[in-house]
Amino acid sequence: MESSDHRPANVLRHPSLPEDAGFETICAHWAEDRGAQRGAAAPPIYQTSTFVYPDAEAFEQRLTPASPNYDYTRVGNPTTAVLEQKLAKLERGSWCRCFASGMGAVSAAINACVKSGSHVVAVAHCYWPTRRYLRDYLSRFGVSTTFVDGCDPADFVAAFRSETELLMLESPTTGHFEVPEIEPIARAAGARGVTVLFDNSWATPYFLRPLELGCDLVVHSASKYIGGHSDLVAGALVGRDDELLARVGPEVELLGATLDPFAAWLLIRGLRTLGVRMEYHQKSALAVARMLEEHRGVECVNHPGLESHPQHAVAARQLEGYSSLFSFRPKEQSREAVHRILNRLRLFSIGVSWGGHESLAIGGTMFNLDPKDPGRIIRLHVGLESTGDLIADLRHALEI
Ligand SMILES: Cc1ncc(COP(=O)(O)O)c(C=O)c1O
Numbered sequence: 001m002e003s004s005d006h007r008p009a010n011v012l013r014h015p016s017l018p019e020d021a022g023f024e025t026i027c028a029h030w031a032e033d034r035g036a037q038r039g040a041a042a043p044p045i046y047q048t049s050t051f052v053y054p055d056a057e058a059f060e061q062r063l064t065p066a067s068p069n070y071d072y073t074r075v076g077n078p079t080t081a082v083l084e085q086k087l088a089k090l091e092r093g094s095w096c097r098c099f100a101s102g103m104g105a106v107s108a109a110i111n112a113c114v115k116s117g118s119h120v121v122a123v124a125h126c127y128w129p130t131r132r133y134l135r136d137y138l139s140r141f142g143v144s145t146t147f148v149d150g151c152d153p154a155d156f157v158a159a160f161r162s163e164t165e166l167l168m169l170e171s172p173t174t175g176h177f178e179v180p181e182i183e184p185i186a187r188a189a190g191a192r193g194v195t196v197l198f199d200n201s202w203a204t205p206y207f208l209r210p211l212e213l214g215c216d217l218v219v220h221s222a223s224k225y226i227g228g229h230s231d232l233v234a235g236a237l238v239g240r241d242d243e244l245l246a247r248v249g250p251e252v253e254l255l256g257a258t259l260d261p262f263a264a265w266l267l268i269r270g271l272r273t274l275g276v277r278m279e280y281h282q283k284s285a286l287a288v289a290r291m292l293e294e295h296r297g298v299e300c301v302n303h304p305g306l307e308s309h310p311q312h313a314v315a316a317r318q319l320e321g322y323s324s325l326f327s328f329r330p331k332e333q334s335r336e337a338v339h340r341i342l343n344r345l346r347l348f349s350i351g352v353s354w355g356g357h358e359s360l361a362i363g364g365t366m367f368n369l370d371p372k373d374p375g376r377i378i379r380l381h382v383g384l385e386s387t388g389d390l391i392a393d394l395r396h397a398l399e400i
Contacts, residue, residue: 023090023206027271031085045265046079073261075253080264084236086271087226090205091218093238095245097252098264102201102221104257105235106130109219111255112247113166113195116142121159121189122168124149125176127199127221130168151180151311157188164192169215170199172315174354175379177302177326179311182318186214195244201225201355206278207321211240224355225323228270228277231356232263277384278323284390285324285382291391292328297398299329302377324382325354330398333376338363341378344397347389354381359390 017029032043051070053059062069070076080098088096099105110133114120122134124147134145146159156167167189172179186196198210201221210218220226222234235257239245252258259267282305289303301308303326304315315322330341341363342350348361363378382390 021089024275026086026089027274030089031082043079043082043265043268045261046073046077047261048077049073074256074258077261077264079261079268080259083259083264083268083271086268087205087220087236088238090209090271091200091238092205092209092211093218093240094242096236096238097245097248098222098259098267099235099237099252100257100259100263101233102127102219102223102235103129103133104255105219105221105237106199107133108248108251108255108257109197109217109237110134110138110166110168111251112244113197113217114138114143115165117163118143118165119161119163120145120166120168121156121164121194122147123170123173123178123180125173125178126168126170127174127201130170130199134168151178151314153181153184153188156180156185160189160192160194164194167194167196168199169196169210170202171318172202172304174202174325175327175377177304177309179304179309179315179318181314182210182213182215186210190214202323202325203319203321204274204278204323206275207282207319207323211238213318216240216244221355222267223353225278225281226270226274227267227355228274229266229356230353230358232266234259234263234267278321280384281324281382282321284384284387285326285380286322287387288380288382288390288394289326289328292394295395295398297331299331299333301328302326323355325379327377327379329377338376338378341397345393346396347385347393348380348397356381357384359383359385359393 037043050072053062061067062071070078084096084098088094099108120134120143122145148155148159169182189196196215197217197219198215200208200210200218201224204225216239218238220236222236223232227234237248286305289301289306292298293301293306303309304312305322330337342361345361348359350362351360352362354360360381361378
């Protein structure tokens with residue numbers, strides 16, 4: 001066995017990459033060492049549970065600072081490490097840990113920041129299972145949460161208490177597409193010693209880097225745009241400070257929601273095209289949203305990139321672009337009318353999730369996007385099909 005087979009993650013590095021490499025270059029090359037990969041253009045998949053050592057002394061030494069090797073894939077794996085280093089670099093963080101799902105990453109991040117008696121402040125319309133985790137699950141362990149409705153930074157500040165340990169932000173929210181201004185809220189939290197966790201699944205690091213705006217942790221459902229092909233479920237957590245990594249470590253090791261090395265490899269492949277995909281998603285979704293805004297069968301469109309969106313000015317300042325998940329409200333608002341529109345769609349499939357190559361639509365009673373007003377909003381994910389075909393599909397569906 002060659003010594004390079006046990007190379008630690010922190011030396012797996014493309015030899016000629018500058019520290020300030022651009023987004024696409026990081027996606028293409030960061031953390032990959034073609035020499036160690038025997039010249040392979042794609043990194044190997046270390047599809048193994050355990051790592052073996054040549055002798056007892058080497059095993060004893062395996063996790064010392066001088067030799068930070070791998071011993072068991074639940075705790076670390078070289079293929080996953082390539083992905084983790086790329087994501088940390090893209091988000092401008094100092095570390096990343098990947099998980100078996102976005103919720104694995106969300107729950108690990110929250111657990112790392114709270115203890116019995118802690119208080120959490122969270123956006124009211126965050127991803128529904130995140131809300132349930134905070135409200136129903138953690139309340140069993142003495143953690144309470146105040147959910148803040150709307151986007152006014154003053155409302156977030158007013159919710160802080162002396163025992164507040166965590167602020168959970170998500171923007172835009174994926175049902176209401178609200179865009180609170182991150183920087184003043186994160187600054188106010190930081191001044192009180194409150195850790196700020198941000199769900200960046202919608203924008204991806206291509207359009208938004210929350211750590212640069214004062215957040216401490218960024219979480220992703222990598223099942224969405226990062227994977228990009230609707231063929232895996234995964235999560236990622238990126239942080240900017242090693243003290244937080246020390247707190248996240250036990251969540252990885254003890255709860256064990258570990259990403260499989262093959263899924264890590266698929267995510268490395270997904271990252272190669274993240275930038276070009278996001279550009280296409282943005283362009284196509286804006287064209288679809290503008291068509292809908294003009295359509296006589298549509299009452300309003302909730303897309304932060306449209307001038308009509310209530311927080312468009314904040315979105316335009318804060319984001320470097322827009323992804324392709326948004327919603328619209330048809331003029332005819334009965335449950336039957338919404339179902340009729342959905343059932344007339346041919347290219348948009350009816351289904352949850354987003355971020356893949358295929359266009360998706362949900363609404364009606366299938367997905368509770370708006371608890372106050374169920375069944376009247378249709379949420380669209382604009383995929384990578386030809387924009388004209390998607391527009392034609394929606395026009396056809398709306399002509400009732
Ligand atoms: C905004 C957001 N965050 C987190 C998650 C959870 O991710 P996963 O489904 O990969 O567990 C989702 C899933 O839809 C989501 O929409």
